[in-house]
Amino acid sequence: MPEISKAYEPQSVEDRWYQHWQSQGCFRADASSPKPAFSIVIPPPNVTGMLTLGHVLNNTIQDILARRARMQGFEVLWLPGTDHAGIATQTVVEKTLKKQGLIKHRNDLGREKFLEKVWEWKEKHGGIIIQQLKKLGASCDWSRERFTMDDDYSRAVTSVFVDLYRKGLIYRGKRMVNWCPASQTALSDEEVEMKEQQGLLYYFKVEIVEEPGTFLTIATTRPETIPGDTAVAVNPKDPRYAKHIGKHVLRPLPCEYSAEQKRIPIVGDDQVDFEFGTGVLKVTPAHDRADFDIGQRHGLAVVEVINADGGMNALAGRDLATLDRFAARKAAAELLRNLGVMEKEEPYKNNVGFSQRADVPIEPRLSEQWFLKYPSLQKARDVVAKGEMRFYPDRWAKVYDHWLENIQDWCISRQLWWGHQIPVWYRKEGDRQEIHCDVAPPAGGGWTQDPDVLDTWFSSWLWAYETMDAATRRKFYPTTVLVTGPDIIFFWVARMIFAGFEYQGAPPFKNVYFTGIIRDKQGRKMSKSLGNSPDPLEIIAEYGADALRFGVMRSAPLGQDILFDEQNVALGRNFANKLWNACRFRQMQGGEVEGEISGRRLASEDKWILLKLNSALIELDRALGEYHFSQAAQTLYRFFWSEYCDWYVEASKAVFFGSDPARKEHTLAVIDFVLSHTLRMFHPFMPFITEELWHAMGYNQDLPEGQGGKTIMTAPWPKPFDQDFLDHYGLDDCYLENVDAQFHLVTEGRNLRSAANIPANKKAKFICKPAQGFSPHEAEVLKILLNAETFEINPDYQPAKGVVTASTPIAELFMSLEGLVDLDAERERLTKEREKILVEIQKVKDKLANPSFTQKAPAAVLAEHEKRLAEWQTKLQQTEAALQALG
């Protein structure tokens, strides 16, 4: 066993082991393995993206599940890959080319040349995030890495399109869609984010043609669309206006129009809310969804005044044409004021749809797009509603169900170049258009392919199975669990479920675990513009990947957002260092031991730590089984730091500083047992340091190659002890209580020292008056833990002057001060103590004096209260005696 360094240095360890694991094929999944399957597909990150803390959280969880499953004897497939991320990637590449001055617009290059550039970009940046995941320790089967634009995968995407087209579920139609003027493409409803905006509500009046001198006042937030108004609508049930239905008004804009051109009808429509504004609605069918519907009902003209890029066109009139839509709003308001028709403008908060990607207001726009009527809807809904597929936390099931209940057809076409081009070709034959939809282009000349590409999610919804070949699918589909963020529950999770049912006849996963969203310390979302998103790689360089993993997991409560604080990573690093040094301590006490643990030789604190280990194992399995990762991390932390290091290791010094070699040998055997379990329990959370220590401690040495001999990755996952084991080693729960009580006595004794201002480096003399008695070994342990010069057991001790006292249920403890005591301070301490005790006694007495409590409370609770009362009363007596003794 080589000496190990004083502090753990992750940098020298992590890369070495990662390479070792890869070269040994530890991450490979074997589809022909007889072992039971455990599988996860990675939520594919954007191919040109960089690792964020969100990825760290998400992939650490997946890695924990994968590594634990391997240790449990499952054949594990964790399938990695990346996503082409249509809009994001195309935008980045186009911007870069513009910045380099190579183009003004992608049209300058043309589709093919531009796509070549995107592929170049992908080749250059596409591997970065994969390398970053490796730094984190992700145990993905990299031999199966996939990309949504791989040839095979692309073929699958188009053939699914063709299939759904033939089933009549995909259709083309002219509809109002969410148009992003920045990216100049249609978006799905899910890509629109409602944001509250502080704007103005403009009130302007229009004259009724048939009744000169009578005016209607209209409230609007968008005066720039007035030139596109083709009607004014009122509610037919509104007594104020019903009489005007069928008459006309003169729209004020464009100014230069003749009265005839300005004339628009007043229509009656139930849609109009007469509570709102003035109860008169201007109808702009070309630029508002609701208005479009009204227009359809009344046969209104659709006049487009805003272009695809968000600028106003000629139909908006000479004053507004060429202006941007926001400038046009101001200009239109100014025109209304100049015309003298503006009645008032009031501040107004309303919700405006924003393009999630480009962060600009969406422009509802009539255009020809491809839509999908979702397949396998009912099955997808039922599988979650019936609990056959479980969501964690399960409240997301409700969100999912609600979305499915109100689901709309999916707009799947995008006016982009980067992506899967729609497999549809058109040919004009005289007046009518021929359409050909197939995976292969049509024969014959004159055909042109639809220029649009498919929404990226239309490719990633096949991810759960299309990334697998037939043999892999047989073994690993449906996957065991999906780990992802709740922000893509509709975008991805729901759609994968549809695709799974439609094309595999089975849902794509058995469980879905939704992580929280990582925020900064102030609770703000991580964003590039705020600059509040730390680079995980820098954190790894400073603290180590294990520290980052453990820190994040320890602070990631189930289903809640996670406030990221670098302090948590420091905690992870400190923990790794503690683990390291605990192993170092073991090494310093001696070499390898041959002997096994013997039930006969186990001291009470040995049994105590083994029982604590067992509890930790039980808690850990339960926590991980329910995806309670932070609870699992806390169990590990508490067991190892508070129970093992703080108490057991300190107690073991009674043996190591003693002179009984057989006893030392046996204690080392206990320590090896506990540490070898601990390393395995920790491995899924902190893979690198545990592997390093596994070898440094020699725990791999006597194990078969596939059972931990080669790597801790294949060491068996520790199981809670069975009854035979507990019986064989005499591990009775009474040792938990017993040793806890002894440790409590130690705390009381240390408190005496502290209260008497005895510095930690000075030894003190203790006399102990036990209720039952201690074994010589236990007395030795107590002596060490109290840092005592002497620890005398004397059942008949009568305290002398200059002695301070603490009392516990198992013993009274006296500490000799040899005249150095500050009597007043001690009296004050004991008086405070006495008051505390009296309060507690009163609380318990009150309860016991209540007849309905004694009659109705369960016997165990009652007994527990009585015991508590007795203990407090003993303590009171002893404290009062101590006060008396002070004089």
Place this chain on the structure above:
RNA sequence: GCGCGCUUAGCUCAGUGGUAGAGCAUUUCCUUCACACGGAAGGGGUCGCAGGUUCAAAUCCUGCAGCGCGCACCA
């Protein structure tokens, strides 16, 4: 507007009916031979508010308030 979640120590959070917990921060002491990325001992909470159920409520029920999120065509 509808739905969901949260509210516990200065901060971040555990805690599903029976003596209020952890980490960080804070105070005091200690560089003692695993670890100062450490050790020891403290201080600090009427568990958001108001009702109700119960022998007993942080925990169950009802209402309210504040914060956050999702859904929603009120211009």
